[in-house]
Amino acid sequence: MRISFCCTGTKAQPWLDGLHAAFPGAEVEVWSAGKPPADYAVVWTPPQQFIDEQTQLKGIFNIGAGVDALMTLRLPSGIPVVRLDDAGMSVQMTEYVCHAVIRHFREFDGYESDAAQGKWTYRKPRMRQDFPVGVMGLGILGERVSRALAQFEFPVQGWSRSARTIPGVQCFSGEAGFNDFLATSRILVCLLPLTPDTENIMRHDTLARLQPGGYVINVARGHHLVDNDLMALIDSGHLAGATLDVFRTEPLPAEHPFWTHPNITVTPHTSARTLREESIAQIAGKIRALQRGEPVAGVVNHLRGY
Ligand code: NAP
Numbered sequence: 001m002r003i004s005f006c007c008t009g010t011k012a013q014p015w016l017d018g019l020h021a022a023f024p025g026a027e028v029e030v031w032s033a034g035k036p037p038a039d040y041a042v043v044w045t046p047p048q049q050f051i052d053e054q055t056q057l058k059g060i061f062n063i064g065a066g067v068d069a070l071m072t073l074r075l076p077s078g079i080p081v082v083r084l085d086d087a088g089m090s091v092q093m094t095e096y097v098c099h100a101v102i103r104h105f106r107e108f109d110g111y112e113s114d115a116a117q118g119k120w121t122y123r124k125p126r127m128r129q130d131f132p133v134g135v136m137g138l139g140i141l142g143e144r145v146s147r148a149l150a151q152f153e154f155p156v157q158g159w160s161r162s163a164r165t166i167p168g169v170q171c172f173s174g175e176a177g178f179n180d181f182l183a184t185s186r187i188l189v190c191l192l193p194l195t196p197d198t199e200n201i202m203r204h205d206t207l208a209r210l211q212p213g214g215y216v217i218n219v220a221r222g223h224h225l226v227d228n229d230l231m232a233l234i235d236s237g238h239l240a241g242a243t244l245d246v247f248r249t250e251p252l253p254a255e256h257p258f259w260t261h262p263n264i265t266v267t268p269h270t271s272a273r274t275l276r277e278e279s280i281a282q283i284a285g286k287i288r289a290l291q292r293g294e295p296v297a298g299v300v301n302h303l304r305g306y
């Protein structure tokens with residue numbers, strides 16, 4: 001068996017070592033143009049040439065949850081494209097989103113700046129019922145995040161393509177449910193995959209439907225959000241601010257106004273990192289399942305784009 005590794009921006013050797021340990025008899029190597037075709041590909045944003053050279057693939061494993069970059073390529077038909085299926089990401093994402101929601105709700109930024117000036121200042125307690133949280137995307141990450149927010153007793157709404165039932169979460173679905181979902185949300189969390197249907201979903205007219213004092217947490221992809229529309233709505237006072245982990249261009253360019261906006265918190269695409277050991281174990285398990293002719297979880301549906 002031959003496994004080819006083609007992951008942009010990823011230190012290869014520890015992955016090669018881990019994959020080799022899982023499959024001691026296999027050839028495991030970093031792809032470069034002209035190498036023999038592989039049976040399995042482990043990828044992150046590979047070039048089209050990599051895919052074009054693979055004539056005998058049995059599976060493509062993406063070392064992230066989002067497959068938007070892969071979906072822009074011409075992929076061979078009939079070969080499973082498999083995304084990471086949690087692999088330690090959902091707990092990280094839950095920490096990140098709960099932190100951002102609670103930091104905003106409890107006004108920790110304000111207390112921090114008071115403390116920096118030596119001020120012992122009380123603020124009036126805010127009521128949870130005034131801060132309903134809407135989670136767009138109720139998949140592996142969004143479901144866990146919404147359950148955790150409900151545990152903190154925030155009113156939680158979720159929105160997905162197909163109808164879902166999650167205890168403690170008011171679920172909306174499809175285009176028909178979108179406006180009501182937005183209108184009942186004050187804090188909006190984006191955990192959608194990036195597809196033609198979801199690109200620019202957070203723009204002026206949709207964000208304007210959030211309750212006054214709204215707050216945006218984007219942890220999915222930068223192209224879900226129209227940057228200038230967000231800033232205009234913050235500057236007009238309709239939105240209170242945003243915590244953003246993902247951007248249209250990454251790294252976020254030095255001159256981008258998000259860096260210096262007082263109401264926007266920026267982190268460097270770090271809300272849920274790929275954990276190497278968990279991911280290798282998951283991919284190895286799925287390669288073995290495919291070899292036995294068994295189905296695996298996390299296979300991308302090309303028509304839906306996720
Ligand atoms: P997932 O399991 O595929 O879940 C996607 C959810 O979005 C599903 O509930 C799906 O609805 C819903 N959805 C998709 N298209 C929709 C549409 N047009 N309208 C309404 N709902 C729609 O994905 P996941 O594992 O939770 O990950 C979500 C995204 O998070 C990834 O695609 C990736 O972009 C991002 N991510 C970011 C980081 C980071 O570090 N910032 C890390 C990991 C992932 P159904 O339930 O009906 O299918």
Ligand code: GLV
Nearest residue numbers: 063064065066067
């Ligand atoms: C990270 O952004 C991922 O999609 O896993």
